[in-house]
Structures are given as structure tokens and as C-alpha cells.
Amino acid sequence: DGGITQSPKYLFRKEGQNVTLSCEQNLNHDAMYWYRQDPGQGLRLIYYSQIVNDFQKGDIAEGYSVSREKKESFPLTVTSAQKNPTAFYLCASTSGAGGRSGANVLTFGAGSRLTVL
């Protein structure tokens, strides 16, 4: 079955450490995204990538980095510069940009929950 796989599901980090969250999709989607969700909050966009070897900052990119070396993969690194990294991280993908018909619906992975100790 096609889908988005995120790993690990749960991750604990000590302060000062960088951690990398994995996101792999087999939907043949061109665009991939990383969102962050805090309790009682909506989803905030961290980074997104429209094509391989290209990505753009979202609303809250500071303290995060990404790469897009393969179409299927879009890993997110939470660096030590991120002051409050404890959150639920969601990876998503679409086949392209939204058209008037509303094609290219955002599909999510199961999420990764990061806790800083």
C-alpha cells in the first residue's frame, strides 16, 4: 500500500543534541512537507520541498534543517538551535501544487513525537 512512513514514532533528546526525523513516501509525490504541532495548536509549516534538491522555508524554519536528495525521502534535523523542540512532528506529501479543482490533497504520515529531556 502507498503511504508515508515516519520514524521513529517516539524520540527523546537531551538538550544540545541534534536529532533527525525520517520521512519516506512511496506515493510518487513530488512535494513533501514538515509540520510541527504543539498541544492545542494547529499545524505550523517548517519546511517544504517541491522537487528534488530544492526546498523552501515555512513559517517556523529557525532551528531546523532539511534535505531532499531523493524524491522519496525528506528528513528533518532538529538542531540544538531550536529552543523548544518538544512537539509532534508531521510529514506530509502532495503530488503537486493545489489547482482550482483542489487536486493534490495533503496526505500525512503517522507522526513523530519528540521530547527533550
Place this chain on the structure above:
Amino acid sequence: QKEVEQNSGPLSVPEGAIASLNCTYSDRGSQSFFWYRQYSGKSPELIMSIYSNGDKEDGRFTAQLNKASQYVSLLIRDSQPSDSATYLCAPRRAGSYQLTFGKGTKLSVIP
């Protein structure tokens, strides 16, 4: 600044009643509108999408859109306890890769 406003709730309705969830948005360039359901601790899943003014029905769900008023709503008929979740509203501009999410409305259906 694009803003999407939703009542945070919790919205409590008895089983079998109609639940009405509302969303207003500030970006007049928004052309596609999505409702996602998110169970506690899980990722969002798409419930409905709507692109034209008026109503769109899918089973027990009806999405309503009024672009002039910058308002979109989701009605859930014959509410079930399994509908208890947080519902996220997300508009998107045509040709854009980005969705802007509201903070969500928490719905509780009481048996």
C-alpha cells in the same frame, strides 16, 4: 498574515445530533478548503474538501462555503461517539503548495 479562526471548543453534542463546526479565514486568495479530522495522538486525515460556494455533501458530512463572507463550515449529521476528535480547517490558494491550518475545534459526542 494569513489567519484561520476556529472555536477551540470543546463542542459537546449528544449522540444523533447535528454538530456544526465553523471556520473563518483572512486570505481572500484562498480557493480550496479542506477539513481534516485528528484523533488524539494521531495524524490528521482528510474528511472533506470544497472549492465552490454552496454545499457539498458526502455521507453524514456537509461542507458549506461562502467566499464572500470568508466562511466555511462542516456539518456532521447523526453524530456518533467515533466522531469525537479535533477538526482542523485549512484553506489554500490556487497554485500554492501551502495550507494554512486553524487551531482546530475539539468535538465531543456524548453517548
